Amino acid sequence: MILEFMRDDHRTCDHLYTDAENALAAKNTEEAKRLFGEFYRATNHHFDMEERELFITFEKRTGMVGGPTQMMRFEHQQLRTQLEAMLKALNENKFDDFFGIGESMMIMLQQHNMKEEQMLYPMIDRALDGDAQLMVQTLKEMVS
Amino acid sequence: MFSQGLSLEQAPPISVVLRFFLSVPVFGIFFSLLLIIYPLEILTPNHPISLSAIHLFFLGVISMSMIGSLFQMQSVLGGRPIPSVLGNSLVIHTFFTAGLASLVSAFFFHIPAMFVIAAVLLGSSLVFLVQLILPLLFGGVVHDTLRGMRLALISLLITALFGVVMAVSFANETFGNLHAAIRTAHYSWGLIGWVAALIIAVAFQVIEMFYVTTPYGAWCKRNAFRILALSLILKTSWLFLALPYLWVFDLFVAVLLIGFVITTILRLRERKRRVGDVSIWFWTMGMGLLLISLISYSAYLWNWSASLETVAIISFGLFSLAIILGMMTKIVPFLVWFHLSSSGYLETPIMSTIIPAKRNKTLFALFTISSLFALVSVFKLLLLPVAGVGFFLLFALLGYNLIRAVRLYTHIQKTGTRFVMNANSIA
Numbered sequence: 001m002i003l004e005f006m007r008d009d010h011r012t013c014d015h016l017y018t019d020a021e022n023a024l025a026a027k028n029t030e031e032a033k034r035l036f037g038e039f040y041r042a043t044n045h046h047f048d049m050e051e052r053e054l055f056i057t058f059e060k061r062t063g064m065v066g067g068p069t070q071m072m073r074f075e076h077q078q079l080r081t082q083l084e085a086m087l088k089a090l091n092e093n094k095f096d097d098f099f100g101i102g103e104s105m106m107i108m109l110q111q112h113n114m115k116e117e118q119m120l121y122p123m124i125d126r127a128l129d130g131d132a133q134l135m136v137q138t139l140k141e142m143v144s
Numbered sequence: 145m146f147s148q149g150l151s152l153e154q155a156p157p158i159s160v161v162l163r164f165f166l167s168v169p170v171f172g173i174f175f176s177l178l179l180i181i182y183p184l185e186i187l188t189p190n191h192p193i194s195l196s197a198i199h200l201f202f203l204g205v206i207s208m209s210m211i212g213s214l215f216q217m218q219s220v221l222g223g224r225p226i227p228s229v230l231g232n233s234l235v236i237h238t239f240f241t242a243g244l245a246s247l248v249s250a251f252f253f254h255i256p257a258m259f260v261i262a263a264v265l266l267g268s269s270l271v272f273l274v275q276l277i278l279p280l281l282f283g284g285v286v287h288d289t290l291r292g293m294r295l296a297l298i299s300l301l302i303t304a305l306f307g308v309v310m311a312v313s314f315a316n317e318t319f320g321n322l323h324a325a326i327r328t329a330h331y332s333w334g335l336i337g338w339v340a341a342l343i344i345a346v347a348f349q350v351i352e353m354f355y356v357t358t359p360y361g362a363w364c365k366r367n368a369f370r371i372l373a374l375s376l377i378l379k380t381s382w383l384f385l386a387l388p389y390l391w392v393f394d395l396f397v398a399v400l401l402i403g404f405v406i407t408t409i410l411r412l413r414e415r416k417r418r419v420g421d422v423s424i425w426f427w428t429m430g431m432g433l434l435l436i437s438l439i440s441y442s443a444y445l446w447n448w449s450a451s452l453e454t455v456a457i458i459s460f461g462l463f464s465l466a467i468i469l470g471m472m473t474k475i476v477p478f479l480v481w482f483h484l485s486s487s488g489y490l491e492t493p494i495m496s497t498i499i500p501a502k503r504n505k506t507l508f509a510l511f512t513i514s515s516l517f518a519l520v521s522v523f524k525l526l527l528l529p530v531a532g533v534g535f536f537l538l539f540a541l542l543g544y545n546l547i548r549a550v551r552l553y554t555h556i557q558k559t560g561t562r563f564v565m566n567a568n569s570i571a
Contacts, residue, residue: 018356018417025419078486099419100494104481107474110353111220119223122285 001132002054003121005139006046010113013042021102024095036090040083043109047076049139054124057135061127068120075112079105155219156226158483158553160233164212165476166546167241171204172539174248179518179532183525187454196251201461202334203244203266207300209468210342211236214277214293216475221289221349224280232276239269247311256315263311270304273297288365292345295369299337299376306330325383336397337376339464344368344404346471347427354474355424357411364407371400391445398438405431405438422504426470429512433463436519454522462515469511469542473504476546480553489560498552499545507545510538 020035055069082105089097128135178197179186185193215233218226226232243265250258278297281290306329313319313326352359359365379393409431412424441456443449477498484492514534521528 014353014356015416022416022418096496097494100496103495104478104485106354107478108482113353114220114349118221118287118289119285 001136002125002128003117005136006050006054006121007117009042009046009049010117013039013046016042017102017106021099024090024098029093033090036087040087043083044080045142047080049142051076053138053142054135058124058127068115068123072112072116072120075108079109079112082108155479155482156215156229156233158479160215160229161212161475161479162546162550163233163237164208164215165472166543166550167237168205168208169539169543169546171200171208171244172542173536175200175205176532176536176539179535180529181532183521183528183532186528187522187525189450189454192251192254196248198457199244199247199251201465202339203240203247206339206461206464206468208240209472210339211240211273213346213471213475214273214297214342216479217293217346218277218280221287221293222277222280223284223290226276226280232272236269236273236276239265239272243267243269250311250314256317259311259315263308263315266311267304267308270300274301274304288369289345289349291369292341292348295373296338296342296345298373299333299341303330303334303338306333322384325386329380329383332379333376335460336372339460340401341369341372343464343467346467347404347408350471351408351411351427354417355412355421356416357414360407360411364403368400368404372397375400394441394445398442401434402438405435422501422508423470423474425508426466426473426511429508429515430463430466430470433459433466433515437463451522455519458518458522462518466511466515469507472542473499473507476549480549484553484556484560487557488563489556490563491556491560493552493556498549503541503545507538507541510534510541514538 016035016039020032020039023029023035024032051073055072059065059069082101086098086101086105089095089101125132175197178193178200182193182197185191186197188194215226215229218224243262246258246265247262249255250262274297278294278301281294281297306326309326310323310330313323348360348365351357375393375396379390381387382390382393409428412428412431415424437456437459440452440459444452444456477495480498481492481495514531517527517531517534521531
């Protein structure tokens with residue numbers, strides 16, 4: 001339940017980033033800036049959903065504080081720094097920098113997503129059990 | 145229940161992976177020299193120099209890279225950290241390298257006693273590796289890539305055990321009735337169970353996520369490793385019981401792998417992420433080479449032509465090399481960037497300056513040319529030394545890329561400015 005919902009959100013973010021990257025590669029700068037803005041907002045919203053709701057609930061249920069969820073928060077922080085650097089590069093029309101930072105951001109983001117999808121979300125699903133549906137509803141209602 | 149062994153640690157120290165990667169060009173250069181100096185012997189099946197070259201390639205280049213990658217993969221996909229990873233990786237690397245050097249020397253210089261040393265060193269390093277990582281893949285959350293990693297490690301263990309038995313035969317220079325069966329089982333588990341299974345497991349993760357493609361089918365992901373494992377078990381049983389229709393199991397594997405090739409090529413062609421990337425070229429080329437290998441081997445099953453078998457083996461080796469080179473062009477700069485960035489170095493370079501795209505493109509060009517000459521050399525022996533020169537340049541460039549990346553990493557570590565941030569500081 002949580003796995004499917006959050007995995008779909010990962011893919012939505014991936015597609016937004018790809019659209020922005022493709023637009024920039026096609027020299028459609030304004031469209032690239034708009035699409036990257038969407039990706040930036042969607043990704044930060046995804047991190048917020050995890051940090052403000054999902055991880056806190058999981059930690060309360062399992063007592064696992066300072067474990068994998070803390071490491072995921074740390075990685076969010078690293079990724080946020082990358083996103084900021086990319087946004088800055090794009091706004092300053094430094095497109096080589098944008099692609100360069102984007103390459104490492106994308107690998108890091110995908111490694112991060114793999115850890116969540118392969119390990120953390122299935123654990124959260126088990127921890128929430130019957131309350132997973134309610135959690136998905138709560139996450140859907142969070143304002144981006 | 146939930147905390148059992150779970151760790152989402154970011155990565156092992158960079159030296160764990162790079163130690164293995166840095167050894168690859170060294171063995172690759174020795175392999176290339178054999179191609180240049182002994183082309184006729186290399187293309188003579190079961191010639192000692194041919195066996196030296198095969199082991200230099202499949203152990204020194206392919207397995208060396210794959211073991212290094214496994215240490216990284218375990219941290220991302222395995223769910224539990226490898227205990228004492230620095231010390232254990234050092235032990236495995238040392239024994240593996242010394243064992244491989246002994247094995248190649250034993251074949252090349254015809255020193256029977258060296259086979260015993262090789263068996264002890266290589267056998268112990270691989271058994272140690274498997275017992276270190278395999279238990280970590282059980283007892284937690286299971287996913288398809290994890291199943292592939294399990295099969296790959298179990299296959300590596302079986303390959304090593306058959307290898308030890310064969311090394312003892314070579315040491316005693318006495319070959320029993322089962323030698324041919326053991327040899328076939330040894331390379332079947334090695335090439336299909338270890339090399340192909342791990343590459344498929346990686347593809348299931350990497351293709352969809354890094355290149356933004358539609359995922360592989362759930363049924364395929366769930367059952368691919370079961371079919372591979374079952375085919376290998378049945379083939380081995382058939383071999384030792386000397387039963388007829390052994391080729392049926394090879395055909396099963398070939399059909400499955402052709403399905404994998406077609407699916408992967410379609411996924412890559414329809415990928416949403418269109419920005420050019422050398423790693424995609426390597427993946428596509430790798431799939432093409434695997435297809436050549438599978439068609440040649442299927443044709444060999446039909447008419448038993450030795451040339452077709454040689455083409456199948458060479459193209460399979462090139463397929464695995466293509467995937468490894470493609471992944472290295474991404475992994476190495478990423479690891480350098482990641483470890484510097486995670487340590488807070490303000491001077492951390494972006495990936496494209498660690499290994500410039502131009503050098504990666506040259507690597508791909510060298511790979512393409514060398515592969516072409518290597519394949520044609522089966523029918524025109526004179527071209528094998530030319531392929532050898534190409535591979536020599538390829539491995540020299542790979543070594544140069546790796547050394548430059550390591551030097552950049554150590555330079556920034558020594559002279560860079562750090563902004564310290566750690567996991568505990570994130571509330």
